[in-house]
Amino acid sequence: AVKRAVCCLGQPVSASASFITGNGAGAASPASAPDQGEPPPPEGARAQVAAGDGEERATVDDQGDPEIVKSPSDPKRYRYIELSNGLRALLISDFSGADGEGGDGESAEQEEEQEEEEGGEEDEGDSGEGSEEEEGDRAEEEQDSDFEELEEENPVKKKKSSEKQAAAALCIGVGSFSDPDELPGLAHFLEHMVFMGSEKYPAENGFDAFLKKHGGSDNASTDCERTIFQFDVQRKHFRDALDRWAQFFICPLMIEDAVDREVEAVDSEFQLARPSDSHRKEMLFGSLAKPGHPMSKFCWGNAQTLKHEPREKQINSYERLRDFWRRYYSAQYMTLTVQSKGNSRTATIGEPRPDFSHLQQPFDTPAFNKLYRVVPVRKVHALTISWAVPPQGKHYRVKPLHYISWLIGHEGTGSILSLLRKKCWALALFGGNSETGFDQNTTYSIFSISITLTDQGYQNFYQVHTHTYMLGFHILIYEEIQKIEANEFHYQEQTDPIEFVENICENMQLFPKQDFLTGDQLMFEYDPQVINAALSLLKPDRANLLLLSPENEGCCLLKEKWFGTCYSVEDIPEEWAERWAGDFELNPELHLPAENKFIATDFTLKTSDCPDTEYPVRIVNSERGCLWYKKDNKFKIPKAYIRFHLISPMIQKSPENLVLFDLFVNILAHNLAEPAYEADVAQLEYKLVAGEHGLMIRLKGFNHKLPLLLHLIVDQLADFSTEQSVFTMFSEQLKKTYFNILIKPDRLGKDIRLLILEHCRWSVIQKYRAVSKGLTVDDLMTFVRGLKAELYAEGLVQGNFTSLSALMSHQPVCRKLQFQPLPADVPVLFRVVELPLKHHLCKVKSLNKGDANSEVTVYYQMHMEEPCFDFLRTKETLGYQVYPTCRNTSGVLGFSVTVETQATKFSSEFVEAKIEEFLVSFGECLSGLSDEAFGTQVTALIKLKECEDAHLGEEVDRNWFEVVTQQYVFDRLNKEIEVLKTFTQQELVSWFLEHRNNSSRKLSVHVVGFGVEEGDQSTTCSPDSATSSSAYGEVSELTFVPTSSPSLQDTTLITDIRAFTSSLPLNPYHKIIN
CATH class of the missing domain: 3.30.830.10 (Metalloenzyme, LuxS/M16 peptidase-like)
Incomplete structure (x- = not known):
């Protein structure tokens, strides 16, 4: 049943099939090698096609496919092919770049890499859309700013791939809705497991190590009806990376030992999500669906659902995992997007897809259209009004919910939020549909209005709800939105290719070919019938209300099963139901927006009035x-x-x-x-x-x-x-x-x-x-x-x-x-203390007694990313979040290793010991590195720093970092490249050893969660407990915790931060300019 495939360069591929690439390289596609003793899959059920077999159903010349609508500013060429086995692929050729870069037919060995820096302009998102918790988190990040440009978000130091990287993404049209009822979270768990090595490349973290060595990155995510995998890498190594990546879908190892360990990573991911109010709300909302509807499934998965309960019920999770993979990781469910620089020549390379569209109206139940009072984790008052309407995906050309959300979420004069702000009832309002799988799928669409309330607004939440119905609609507004979004699309900037291919491969599951690039962006046509049909469903008697407030503590006696959210449910009071049953009169203070004077009409490119310069x-x-x-x-x-x-x-x-x-x-x-x-x-x-x-x-x-x-x-x-x-x-x-x-x-x-x-x-x-x-x-x-x-x-x-x-x-x-100049220079940095040559530990108790999550950071004042992840997460399974960081704290350099774990599993001191164990092994690895391996790492770093910017914002971010820190080294990357070219392995080993052991200035910070591993016996820290405001400790004081491990006896314990730092010498104000 498996055909032999040959890539277009004539190189045989040993796997069952070949993925499609945009630069003539071939690698294996998601096909399955049957397990021993099992019947082979049906002919054509997986990705199988031989080169030149004539089964490609779309052919275009190298100018790209004219049927695919793209922005006039987009220099890329697109070619779509559809194979007889069902796999659909979009090949993207990107010829943009610096002068001197080759064109068609260049060898795969020619290096044409670029990268994108992290820390670009924030994504503001659609106006009026989002969640109140996401906005709250952004606000809290700003309140806690420690001049991020000087810390780990330094855009010069922390870089990712740019549009000159090669990238690929695969979207499988199967997600958590397909989880077996007896194994919640299986789809999410499989997304983790396929990355744990393959038969051809068995090393568990071999793919990540390969990508890190060659300037790449990867990620994956599981949604309700889709699962997406994506990666990017320097083009020179794209062929090898693509082959390794493809093997995850062809023949993943998924050995039982790895299964048991990765369950712990999935469980830690869930534990980190438990204190999130947005996740808790989502799970509670899903539980209101009809019995048996997939909306109510627990999509996260944890150790209880994936390990403990299956063992008790004698369910073989390992076999069910492999069965899920064989059943659903199949070509007819897949869309593939590949972006590179070569031309668009292609390397020619079950069971029925789950369908939930018949499960309509999941919230047509007595549990809906109620008032749910919820106790949040954070201190916040918030009202979420939600309607469940028929699936709206088929109306993507009209986008009725987007249009309605634009008006409801408007914040200008005459808007709903403007009125609520004048009454001091609300701080923020977000309306719409997030277009995630939870908000929009084949069974229904959600329209929600989330309002962050003030204390006074919480007391008047029914009046707040009433005001959301007092607004009209007009075609002129629709045309204005069309104009704004058309302008943005016409002058669209290029984006990071890994993000671009991820987005497009998902679009290929949702839209016809001509709208792959536009279906999620443009409003194509005004259809009042479609809009009015959506509006007619957004009535008070169809709405469900979730009211979050710490004031609900004590009256919420119900508990959601998975996140432990405390809530209560009550009918809408008859007084308000009767008031809402009548026709709403438009509030005279509410009106449609006036003509927008900020819409651009002049798009002329200006002529320089002074000599052009490379730097500001x-x-x-x-x-x-x-x-x-x-x-x-x-x-x-x-x-x-x-x-x-x-x-x-x-x-x-x-x-x-x-x-x-x-x-x-x-x-x-x-x-x-x-x-x-x-x-x-x-x-x-x-x-x-x-x-x-x-x-x-x-x-x-x-x-x-x-x-x-x-x-x-x-x-x-x-x-x-x-x-x-x-x-x-x-x-x-x-x-x-x-x-x-x-x-x-x-x-x-x-x-x-x-x-x-x-x-x-x-x-x-x-x-x-x-x-x-x-x-x-x-x-x-x-x-x-x-x-x-x-x-x-x-x-x-x-x-x-x-x-x-x-x-x-x-x-x-x-x-x-009209300000006066400053009397003296004001430093834009803090002075940094010089830590003594010893290990110092500050260990404090978490301020949330209901949170089992701990964080351990070991900081050395003065890069090891993939080995750190492999040792501390994959092998030791200490937690989901494990990362090393190169730190620039007000001009003083350092590095740290951070692990987020749970006090129900490990003590913070145990995690500290494992971090130290890793650093010892890393030092040995560094000393034993061959000249060739060291040279490969240095070359990869040089290539990252040599890459061009993908769009103007990246260049601006880098220049702004120099301005705002008053260093003005605009050619910093070039200077670093010159240093790297003369850098030796011995220099690196010596540097690392100088900052370790007795020569180190080491600071450990432990924030200790509540759990049995930390000696806490209270039920507030159990996995089944609810986290609520009653679990908070006194947040105006820190509780310092003594050490208990013998290995930390010689450590200086910090129990009074001011007393400790007051006697330390200070480094001078320091700028890194040489």
Whole structure:
């Protein structure tokens, strides 16, 4: 049943079939080699086709497939083929790049790699769509900023692949809905297991090691009806990587020993997810579906469902896993996307697919259309209103839910959120459908409105609900959305290929060929009948309400099975049901948005008015600030970036000042929400960030209207004011934000580490105390006047602007704000303490007694990624999150290893010992590295640093890092490459040994979860327990924990951070410029 395949270069492939590549390389496709003693799969059931067999059903010339609609700005060529066995593939040829790169027919050995740096502009997402927890997490990240550019998010240091990498993605049209009832989480578990080696490449972490060696990365995810795998690598090594990757689907090892160990990784992943309110809400919502409907399945899986219960029931999980793979990892369910540089020549290379479309109306049950009160993990008041409607995928050309969500989620004048904010009832509102498998599948679609409430809004949540129905709709709004999204598509920037192929291979499961690239982006046609049909279903009597609040503690006696969420259920009060049964009159304060003045109409590429430069040049340099400028002549799109850093010494003077600064930035964003929202929906993005030493203003988008947005922000900044009710609302919210940071082990651990290392840093606990004791509006206004009185404004303008236009962006900042220059230079770094030559340990108890998750970070002041993952996660199964990090803490370098584990499985001291064991073995590995292996690693790193940027934002991020840190080494990558070319193995070994053992300056930070391995016997830490606000400890104080392990007897235990750091010498302010 298995045909022999030959790739187009004439090289025989020993596997059962060949994947398709865009550069003439061939590798095996997802075909199965039958197990011993089993019948072979039916002919054609898996990916099988021989080269030149004539079964390709789409042929086009090398100019690409004209039927596939693409952006005029997209330089790639696309070729679609459909094989007789059902596999569908899209071959993407990318010929863009620097001069001198070859074209068609180049050998596979020619190196044409590029990469993308991490840390680019944030994805703002669709206007008005998202989840309140995701937005809350983003806000908390900003509140806890430790100048991320100087830490692990340094865009110069931490890089990923760019569009010049080769990438591939495979989407299998089967997911968690297909889990057997007796083995919840099996699809997710299989996604893990196929990566644990293959018959041809049996090393468990061999693929990851290969990718890391050659500048690549990989990932996978399981959704309700789809599972996606993707990877990228330097093009020179794409053929080998593709073969290794394909073997996961052809003949994965899945040995029983690995099965038992990987169950623990799946379990740890679930344990890390348990404290997430969004995951808990999702699971609770799914439990409301009809009995037997797949929506109610526990898709995560854990040790209980995948190991313990099957053994008790004498179910062979191993055999069921292999059966699931044989049954569903089949060609007719697969879509493959491959992106490389070669031409579009192809390497020619069961059972019925699960269908759930007959299971309609899963929420037509008595459990729906109720009020569910829920106790959240975080301190938050939130109302989620949800409707279950028929599947909307077939209406993708109209996108009725997207249109409705655009109007409901609008934040401008006359919007629902504008009205709720005026009443001080809400802080944020998100409406729509996330288009994940949970929100949209073949059985139904969800439309949700999630509102983050204030304390007052929580008391009036029924009135809040009522206001969501008081808005009209109009075709002109639809046409405006069409215009905005068409502009963005027409001038689309290129993206990271691994993300691009992942998105497209999923689109191939959802849309016809012509819309592979556009189906999820464009609104093609206005159809009032389809829109009205969707609107008619969004009625109060069809809605389900979830109300999250710590105030629900004590009245929620029900418990969701898997996440342990405490909740209660009650009927909608008759009074409100009767009120909602009538016709709603449009609220006069609510109206449709006015014509958007921020929509760009001029897309002309500007002509340079000064000589072009490779790096930014300083065109303003005064005592009040400076401005850096670079004209874009590479990416040639009508877009630009404007960034400013307004530096002030007032911010770090006290915890109270830090709180007032956070309040100022939050209220300023609130004041801008209405007037600037039109800019946001017109694809002009802005972000205000409360940095450690100043306010950062970041703008990007079409350059035509970008100055208009900057003027608006500067005007609001200059004329800042607020009211008592708004101040009270944001003070309450900020206290909750600090609280929610402190109950997360990873965030608390980071705060403690930086508090020890950075001199004069204030902790989140100190900020929590400051906001708790009470601040006034007068305090805020006094602070803001002082802040604006003396500043240093440093900016960067880059993109489709002339130098004259760039100067015009700097002038209003100085003229409108009317600030005086700073009396002295203000450092944009902290001074860092010099740790003594010894091991120091700070061990504290988690502030959430219901959370078993622990975090252990071992930091050495002064890269080992794949071996670290293999040793600590794969072999030792200590936790799902295991990672080493190269750290740049205010100019002082170091490295760390972090493991997130559970106190129900391991003690933090045991994990510390295993990290030390790994470092010992890594040192031995380093010393024994051959010259060839060392040279390979160095070459791979050089290739990463030599890669071109995929889009303008990456170049801007790198340049902004130099500006905001005031280092100005814009050619840093070139300097690092020159150093690497002369770097020797002995230098690396000597460096590593110098920073280990008695020569090390070592700091360990343990945030200890609650569980039996830490001596906790309370039921609050059991896997079946619920996490709720009653489980929180006192967050204004840390509880220091003594050590118990004999191996830590000689360790200096830190039980008073200020006392420990006060006597330590300080490193000078340090910039890495040589």
